[in-house]
Amino acid sequence: MNNDTTSFDPKTWLEEKSAARETASFDPKTWAGAGETAPPESDPPSTAQTGRRLPTAVFAAAGLVAALGGGAWLWSGGNEELPVPDEVPSRSATATPAPKPVAGEPPRIVTVRNLQNLTLALEQMGVPLADAVGVARETVGALGVEDQEMRVEVVLDGKGDDRVVKSIIAELSGGSGVRLTRQTDGSYAREENLLNESTKIRSAEGKIRHATFYASAIEAGIPDSLITPFAKAFSFDFDFQREVKQGDRFLAVWEERVTPQGRRLGPPRLVYAEMGTGVGERAYYAFTPPDEVEPRWFDAQGNGAARGLMRTPVDGARLTSGFGTRVHPIRGFVKKHNGTDFAAPTGTPIYASGSATVAAVAPNARCAGNLVKLQHNENMQTWYMHMVRFADGLTQGQTVNQGDVIGYVGTTGCSTGPHLHYEVRIDGEPIDPMTFETTKVEPLVGEAKTMFLARRAEIDAARE
Structure with missing residues (x-):
C-alpha cells in the first residue's frame, strides 16, 4: 500500500499529514491529535449499576x-x-x-x-x-x-x-x-x-482550530454523541481529506428532552447541520418523510443530501492510496490502481455504498482476498476487497440498502495491512470513486414537501 498517511477520517477534517497508525483505536474519543486532550463534555454519564446477589444478615x-x-x-x-x-x-x-x-x-x-x-x-x-x-x-x-x-x-x-x-x-x-x-x-x-418534560433546542458553532474536528466540536459545545452524525450529514459532499481545513466553520442544532429542573431525558437529537469550507457551503435539516421511520438530511428546498453512492463506504478510515498509476506495494512495479484504499482497524464495518443486489460473495478471491461485488444497476458495480469476514448471512442475490453492513475490514489477499480496497466499475471499466458524479435522490414533493417546509420553519425559528 502507499505510505500516504493523510487521514480520511471525517473526525480529522484537515489536510495536515499525521503518522500512520494501523492499530489505532476506533473509539471516537481517541480522535484528538497527538499531544492534545479533547475537552470533556459538560454532562458526563452516571455510573451504571451491575447486578449483585442480596447480602445475608450476617454481612459486616x-x-x-x-x-x-x-x-x-x-x-x-x-x-x-x-x-x-x-x-x-x-x-x-x-x-x-x-x-x-x-x-x-x-x-x-x-x-x-x-x-x-x-x-x-x-x-x-x-x-x-x-x-x-x-x-x-x-x-x-x-x-x-x-x-x-x-x-x-x-x-x-x-x-x-x-x-x-x-x-x-x-x-x-x-x-x-x-x-x-x-x-x-x-x-x-x-x-x-x-414528570413534566419539554423539548429544548440547543446549538453550538465554531471553527476548526485543532488537529481534529472532534476536538474542535467538543470545544464548541457539541455533545460527543452527535459528532459522528454531524460528519455523516456531509459524507456525500466533501472530500474530508482535502477540502476541509483549519479555520472552516461549523454549526450544529439539536433537540433535548428535559425535566422542569433542567435534567436531560434520553439522548440529544441532531436536527440541523451546517458546514462552510473553502470549496463551498452546505446546510441540511433532519426530516422523516411520511411512511419512513428514520430521518434523512435535506437542504432548504427539500432536496436530499444523499446520492446514489457514498463517497467512502467505511467510517474512521484514512485514504492511503488513490486511483491511478502507482508502484505496487508488494510486487514493486508500476501498475494501475483500479480503486481507492481506505486504511482502518481490522473489524471496522464496511457499508454498501448504495442500494444494490449482491452480485458475488467470494472468499479467498486470489489477491482480492475476501471480495464482495454489488450490482447497482445494469451497468454499474462496486467492489469491496480484503475483508476479514463477510456480514452474517450475506448471500449472492440478496438485496442490500445503502449503509447496510456487508463485511468488515481485514488484510486478506495481497495486502500489507488492514484496509478496504474500493472500486466503482461502469460497464466493467474501473473509474475514480472520488471524482465519480453519482445520481441524486429524488427531492421531496407534495405532502412530504409541505411537511418538511413546516419542520424547517420550526427549526429556523427555534435557533434564531
Whole structure:
C-alpha cells in the first residue's frame, strides 16, 4: 500500500499529514491529535449499576463495602443529583408534576438498575435488611421494570434498628416514576407520577482550530454523541481529506428532552447541520418523510443530501492510496490502481455504498482476498476487497440498502495491512470513486414537501 498517511477520517477534517497508525483505536474519543486532550463534555454519564446477589444478615459493614465493588452504586447527602446517562431508553410522559420529597432529614440520592442494587443501597444507608428488601421490592414492582436504570431519592428517619424509609421517589429516564410514603402502620402508600418534560433546542458553532474536528466540536459545545452524525450529514459532499481545513466553520442544532429542573431525558437529537469550507457551503435539516421511520438530511428546498453512492463506504478510515498509476506495494512495479484504499482497524464495518443486489460473495478471491461485488444497476458495480469476514448471512442475490453492513475490514489477499480496497466499475471499466458524479435522490414533493417546509420553519425559528 502507499505510505500516504493523510487521514480520511471525517473526525480529522484537515489536510495536515499525521503518522500512520494501523492499530489505532476506533473509539471516537481517541480522535484528538497527538499531544492534545479533547475537552470533556459538560454532562458526563452516571455510573451504571451491575447486578449483585442480596447480602445475608450476617454481612459486616466492611463486607458490604467490598461487595459494592468500589462504586457499583452511588449516593450523596444533601440534594446533590447524579447525572442521568444520554444513551438510555425513554418513555412518553404527561404533565402530572412530580411530588417533592417529604421534609425532614435531607434526601439521599442513588442511581441503581435493579432490586439487588437498591437493596444494597438502602442497607448501606442504615436500613435493616428485612425493611430494605421490602421497600426495594415494592419500589421496583411499582415501576414494572427488572433491569433499567432509575434515579432514586430516599428520605430516612430514626436511628439504629429503628431506622426506616420515610419516603422514596424512583424515576425512570423517560420521566415515569413512583413515590412511596410510609404510613403509621408501617405500610407504604403508593403514588404514581409522570414528570413534566419539554423539548429544548440547543446549538453550538465554531471553527476548526485543532488537529481534529472532534476536538474542535467538543470545544464548541457539541455533545460527543452527535459528532459522528454531524460528519455523516456531509459524507456525500466533501472530500474530508482535502477540502476541509483549519479555520472552516461549523454549526450544529439539536433537540433535548428535559425535566422542569433542567435534567436531560434520553439522548440529544441532531436536527440541523451546517458546514462552510473553502470549496463551498452546505446546510441540511433532519426530516422523516411520511411512511419512513428514520430521518434523512435535506437542504432548504427539500432536496436530499444523499446520492446514489457514498463517497467512502467505511467510517474512521484514512485514504492511503488513490486511483491511478502507482508502484505496487508488494510486487514493486508500476501498475494501475483500479480503486481507492481506505486504511482502518481490522473489524471496522464496511457499508454498501448504495442500494444494490449482491452480485458475488467470494472468499479467498486470489489477491482480492475476501471480495464482495454489488450490482447497482445494469451497468454499474462496486467492489469491496480484503475483508476479514463477510456480514452474517450475506448471500449472492440478496438485496442490500445503502449503509447496510456487508463485511468488515481485514488484510486478506495481497495486502500489507488492514484496509478496504474500493472500486466503482461502469460497464466493467474501473473509474475514480472520488471524482465519480453519482445520481441524486429524488427531492421531496407534495405532502412530504409541505411537511418538511413546516419542520424547517420550526427549526429556523427555534435557533434564531
